[in-house]
Amino acid sequence: MTGISAGKRSLLGVFGGTFDPVHRGHVAVADALMGALPLSGIVFVPAARPPHRPAPCADAGHRLAMLRLALSNDPRFAIDETEYQREGPSYMADTLAILRSRRAQPLALILGADAVVGLPTWHRWRRILGLAHIIIVSRPGCGDRPPEWVRPHLVDSGGELLGADCGRALLFTASTRPESATALRQALATGAAPEAWLPPEVSAYIETHGLYRRSSCHDQG
Numbered sequence: 001m002t003g004i005s006a007g008k009r010s011l012l013g014v015f016g017g018t019f020d021p022v023h024r025g026h027v028a029v030a031d032a033l034m035g036a037l038p039l040s041g042i043v044f045v046p047a048a049r050p051p052h053r054p055a056p057c058a059d060a061g062h063r064l065a066m067l068r069l070a071l072s073n074d075p076r077f078a079i080d081e082t083e084y085q086r087e088g089p090s091y092m093a094d095t096l097a098i099l100r101s102r103r104a105q106p107l108a109l110i111l112g113a114d115a116v117v118g119l120p121t122w123h124r125w126r127r128i129l130g131l132a133h134i135i136i137v138s139r140p141g142c143g144d145r146p147p148e149w150v151r152p153h154l155v156d157s158g159g160e161l162l163g164a165d166c167g168r169a170l171l172f173t174a175s176t177r178p179e180s181a182t183a184l185r186q187a188l189a190t191g192a193a194p195e196a197w198l199p200p201e202v203s204a205y206i207e208t209h210g211l212y213r214r215s216s217c218h219d220q221g
């Protein structure tokens with residue numbers, strides 16, 4: 001699945017997303033987590049058919065290609081294509097079950113503070129905490145108080161995540177990142193590409209393939 005080796009006492013980060021497109025915020029968050037927590041690596045899991053949101057703008061192949069460019073063979077990061085290989089909606093609970101069956105290492109699902117609010121609407125969402133820990137990353141405009149249901153699961157440090165296989169939650173509130181794929185798509189549609197938010201290779205790919213032009217995307221109205 002990944003070239004990431006499982007450290008003796010370490011977690012495998014799982015960073016799911018639509019990545020429509022991947023942006024510097026995603027990569028910076030992954031980088032910061034690697035520097036601060038006992039993670040042996042982070043597996044990015046692009047959602048082929050995300051069930052909890054409108055259909056992505058770019059097709060699954062383009063989103064995967066951009067993710068590959070953004071991660072540029074950094075050995076700390078890998079891409080898992082599990083959700084591209086199975087039929088039907090890309091449910092995270094199913095994906096985590098597959099990842100767990102492949103590795104003995106505890107998993108830590110990485111969620112932005114916006115995403116964790118929506119988690120109770122996800123398919124079999126309580127199962128997710130039976131398969132993984134969650135790491136909640138702060139995001140501008142999302143406040144710093146986690147939803148009520150998170151509180152019984154909270155621990156104070158990354159080290160405490162290692163004390164169990166799953167079911168714990170950690171708030172990660174290091175420097176927040178302003179990037180958002182929605183804002184990027186809207187800016188790209190008007191031709192005002194915010195270069196600082198995109199890895200240059202991803203920016204070039206978007207240009208070459210004519211992605212995120214007004215006529216081709218649902219949320220650029």
Ligand code: ATP
Pocket residue numbers: 016017018019020025026029110111112113114115137138139176177178179180181182183
């Ligand atoms: P969109 O605006 O389309 O929802 P996004 O920028 O949130 O896109 P996603 O691919 O949906 O990107 O995000 C994947 C995960 O990364 C989600 O858990 C999301 O909360 C998190 N995330 C995205 N951008 C940031 C950011 N700037 N800071 C912290 N977390 C982020």
